[in-house]
Amino acid sequence: MDTQLLISGVIFGLSIGSIFFLMAIGLSLCFGLMRIISLDQLLYYSVGAYITYSVSLATGSVWLGVLGGLVVSGVAAFAVERLIFRRIYERELTFSMITSFGILIGGIGIIKFFWGVVPRPVPVPIEIQTAILGTDVPVYRLVVVGIAVLVYVGIWLFLNRTITGKAIRAGIEDVEHVEGLGINVSRLFTITFIIAGSLSGLAGGLHAPLIMVDPTMGLEVLAFAFMVVIIGGLGSIKGTLISAFIVGQVVSIGSLIYAPLAQMAPFAVMLLILLVKPTGLYGSALLKR
Amino acid sequence: MNATFEGIVKAFRWWRGLLLAFALLAVSRIFLPLPFVIEVVIFSIYTMGCSFLLGRVGFISSGQPAYLAVGAYATAFYLFYFGTNPYVGILLGVLAGLAVSFVVGPLFVRLRSDYFALVNLALAVIVFYLMQKVLADITHGDNGLWFLTNLASTPVLDLTRPKDFFIFAFLAALAVWAFYKYLDDSVYGACCLATKINEDKVTFLGYSNFSIRLLAFVIANTTTALAGALYAVYLGFVSPEMSSPSRAADPVIVTILGGAGTLYGPIVGAFAYTGMKDVISKLVGNWELFIGFLLVLIMLAGEKGIWGTLQPRLEKLLVRRHATTPTADRPADT
Numbered sequence: 001m002d003t004q005l006l007i008s009g010v011i012f013g014l015s016i017g018s019i020f021f022l023m024a025i026g027l028s029l030c031f032g033l034m035r036i037i038s039l040d041q042l043l044y045y046s047v048g049a050y051i052t053y054s055v056s057l058a059t060g061s062v063w064l065g066v067l068g069g070l071v072v073s074g075v076a077a078f079a080v081e082r083l084i085f086r087r088i089y090e091r092e093l094t095f096s097m098i099t100s101f102g103i104l105i106g107g108i109g110i111i112k113f114f115w116g117v118v119p120r121p122v123p124v125p126i127e128i129q130t131a132i133l134g135t136d137v138p139v140y141r142l143v144v145v146g147i148a149v150l151v152y153v154g155i156w157l158f159l160n161r162t163i164t165g166k167a168i169r170a171g172i173e174d175v176e177h178v179e180g181l182g183i184n185v186s187r188l189f190t191i192t193f194i195i196a197g198s199l200s201g202l203a204g205g206l207h208a209p210l211i212m213v214d215p216t217m218g219l220e221v222l223a224f225a226f227m228v229v230i231i232g233g234l235g236s237i238k239g240t241l242i243s244a245f246i247v248g249q250v251v252s253i254g255s256l257i258y259a260p261l262a263q264m265a266p267f268a269v270m271l272l273i274l275l276v277k278p279t280g281l282y283g284s285a286l287l288k289r
Numbered sequence: 290m291n292a293t294f295e296g297i298v299k300a301f302r303w304w305r306g307l308l309l310a311f312a313l314l315a316v317s318r319i320f321l322p323l324p325f326v327i328e329v330v331i332f333s334i335y336t337m338g339c340s341f342l343l344g345r346v347g348f349i350s351s352g353q354p355a356y357l358a359v360g361a362y363a364t365a366f367y368l369f370y371f372g373t374n375p376y377v378g379i380l381l382g383v384l385a386g387l388a389v390s391f392v393v394g395p396l397f398v399r400l401r402s403d404y405f406a407l408v409n410l411a412l413a414v415i416v417f418y419l420m421q422k423v424l425a426d427i428t429h430g431d432n433g434l435w436f437l438t439n440l441a442s443t444p445v446l447d448l449t450r451p452k453d454f455f456i457f458a459f460l461a462a463l464a465v466w467a468f469y470k471y472l473d474d475s476v477y478g479a480c481c482l483a484t485k486i487n488e489d490k491v492t493f494l495g496y497s498n499f500s501i502r503l504l505a506f507v508i509a510n511t512t513t514a515l516a517g518a519l520y521a522v523y524l525g526f527v528s529p530e531m532s533s534p535s536r537a538a539d540p541v542i543v544t545i546l547g548g549a550g551t552l553y554g555p556i557v558g559a560f561a562y563t564g565m566k567d568v569i570s571k572l573v574g575n576w577e578l579f580i581g582f583l584l585v586l587i588m589l590a591g592e593k594g595i596w597g598t599l600q601p602r603l604e605k606l607l608v609r610r611h612a613t614t615p616t617a618d619r620p621a622d623t
Contacts, residue, residue: 037403087589093403094349098545099588101538106581113578223414226407234403264418267411271396274408278400 007135009256010249015141015210017248018148022203023221024228024240025155026196032172032235033192034089036096040080041200042218042225043107044073048204049213050111053120062125066205070198077197081190089189104218111215119212144206151199152241159237168192172235224251227270230280239282307470310553311463323451325563327523330458332543333559334465335516338509339540340558341469344550345478346505347485348402352409353540355416356510358532360386360517362420365434365527366427373441375448379518386514390507398502413537421529428529437525448522458519465512470552472508481505513540542584548594557596 023045030038048069055065080103088096126143129136159165167188171178179185204217211217228247232239247266254265273281318326335357342348363385364378372378397408420428428434440449447453472478480501483491488498521527530536539562547558562580569579587594 084585084589094343094347094406095588097349097403097406098541099585101541102581102584102588104581105538105577106585109578109581223410227411230404230407259422264415264423267415270411271408271415274400274404275396278404 003133004135005256006253007133008137009252011132011137011141011145013249013252014245015144015248016251017245018145019203019207019210020221020224020228020247021148021241021244022151022199022206023225024232024244025151025237026200027225027229028232028235028237028240029168029192029196031229033168033175034085034189035093036085036089037093037100038085038193038196039097039100039222040077040103040107041196042222043104044077044197044200045204045207045221046108046111046213046215046218047076048073048201049122049208049217050115050120050204051201052205052208053115053122053213056122062123062209065122065208066202069201069205069208071201073201073204074194074198077200078190078194080197081193085189085193086186108215108218115215117215119214121212122208124209140209147202147206151202152237155237164188164191224266227266231270231273233280233282236280236282239280243281303470303474304467306552307463307466310556311459311466314462314556315459318455323455325567327451327455327458329556329559329563330455330462331516331519331523332563333556334458334462334519335513336540336543336547336555336559337465337469338512338516340544340547340549340551340555341472341512342505342509343541343544344548344554345473345481345485346502346509348398348502348506349406349541350409350509351406351537351541352411352413353510353513354532354537355409355413356386356390356513357517357520358413358416358420358527358529359389360514361521361527361531362428362517363514364518364521365436368439368521369434369436373439374443375440375522376443379515379522382518382521383511383515386511386517387507389514390510394503394506394510398499398506410537413532417529417532420532431529433526433528433530435526440522440525451523454523458523461515461519465515466552473552477501477504542580544594545584545587546594548597548600551594551596551600553600554594554596557599558594561595 023041026041026044027038030036030041048066051069051072052062052065055068056062059065084099084103085096088099124138124140126138126140128139130139130142131137157165159169167178167183168191171185171188175185178188224247228240228244230243231246232241232243246269250266250269314326314330335353338356339350339353342350360382364382367381368375368378393412397405397412400408421430442449446457448457472481480491480496483494483496484498484501491498491501517531520531543558543562544555545558546561547554547556565579565583590598
């Protein structure tokens with residue numbers, strides 16, 4: 001294969017993997033701490049993208065839009081957590097999956113109401129290209145990768161260096177003990193949910209310039225987001241990062257080899273990994289509560 | 290003489306709920322347009338498998354479209370390339386569903402229920418792209434296979450005529466429901482419920498969780514394949530769209546709407562869902578909003594669904610009416 005094609009393929013895979021990572025980290029955190037499958041993260045992803053579109057149209061700055069998307073998604077996540085998830089934490093896992101799917105579908109209805117069904121374009125904020133080993137690569141994609149790495153480092157520092165983060169990590173292990181120590185678990189849940197929602201919104205905002213923004217964009221990436229979480233192991237941040245980059249590369253390199261494979265190959269990879277290790281790469285075996 | 294009479298009474302009691310439900314369905318045929326009722330019948334068969342897996346075995350199956358597509362495409366391949374008899378086509382569709390679920394079943398049922406849901410979804414996506422792109426030479430990709438004119442008229446029930454097709458689909462549904470009612474009453478049905486609630490105890494009692502689940506998986510997905518085969522013959526056309534990931538949630542929504550694991554939930558759910566889709570999409574063209582919030586409301590209200598909420602009330606009503614007769618101690622049909 002052509003080296004230039006390969007390099008641009010790898011960069012493409014890295015950037016798409018970064019977006020998957022930002023999206024899946026919310027799913028993973030929610031599962032780890034609250035034991036819910038929060039499909040509505042995909043809604044915050046769409047909301048982030050739409051806010052980016054609207055703000056960039058109004059002010060001309062995509063970065064401002066991405067910031068706005070992050071904030072609005074966080075607020076939306078906060079509202080949903082307070083109104084709906086609060087009532088269902090005690091229920092079974094599948095229960096939250098179905099409820100959050102209802103939120104996702106309903107949210108798509110709201111998006112259609114406000115923005116219509118026509119796909120919207122978002123301009124790319126950085127149009128210059130840079131040369132890597134003689135191949136022209138769009139700088140924006142590299143910036144996306146950089147942001148994802150920064151977020152990973154930030155999340156790592158937050159979980160390992162702050163009291164709240166340590167409480168969250170302890171909660172992932174055993175939430176009852178954390179509650180016994182006098183930590184307000186309910187507030188912990190809210191904080192985690194807001195972080196998850198805003199990161200999904202960030203993913204949507206960053207993804208918006210690379211694709212067309214349309215109401216069902218959440219459903220289109222739903223399967224990929226899940227795949228990333230599953231391959232990495234539900235509840236593991238490190239696993240999510242690694243599997244996001246694996247999936248990104250499989251999508252990107254797969255499409256270079258044989259285009260129809262691009263959509264299918266990741267699923268085949270996931271099936272294989274699950275058959276070998278049913279809990280994903282870094283998933284823990286203890287998951288009952 | 291007395292024994293046979295009692296046998297008849299027993300059989301009547303067993304069948305009366307089923308017959309009543311299907312009589313209501315048959316009556317609705319008079320008031321509602323034919324395509325709507327056919328859609329409801331096929332959709333409820335489609336949902337039955339999902340409802341069984343979710344309510345009785347505890348597997349949330351978001352990959353039902355995969356098996357629907359398998360059934361539909363097996364039927365379509367036969368009718369498009371080889372033969373003309375729709376009955377043979379439907380039979381082949383069901384057999385294909387059986388074969389596929391036997392192959393993937395052992396791999397899938399070992400997984401925990403949350404992973405199961407996602408892996409099943411992955412299978413639906415794989416089938417979708419298989420039909421749309423990889424096998425495009427045989428399946429004609431997004432254009433789909435059109436074979437309405439290939440269908441031959443058959444004696445007695447002519448499946449090419451919608452009226453006769455309705456009768457066939459109706460009878461097929463009645464057979465499916467009788468089978469599931471039989472399953473519910475059998476030891477196997479109890480075993481299914483037991484694996485959902487406590488798999489360790491099932492092992493202690495000497496049953497194998499794996500084979501119980503595998504059998505449930507095969508039964509449910511063969512039912513779904515039957516629905517796919519019926520769709521194929523009814524529409525005279527199949528396209529990859531039916532297994533697209535964005536439609537994967539339909540059967541789950543209908544299951545929840547009707548009440549998961551109940552016998553008549555799928556019919557009630559399919560009725561409500563198809564009706565709402567028709568009415569609301571005509572009125573506002575934004576029916577996701579309603580479906581989504583309805584789903585959230587139902588879940589918050591206690592995930593029983595329409596039938597699950599109605600059923601205890603109906604039972605109460607029936608028991609009160611029969612309070613003077615000795616049959617009162619027998620609980621009404623579930």
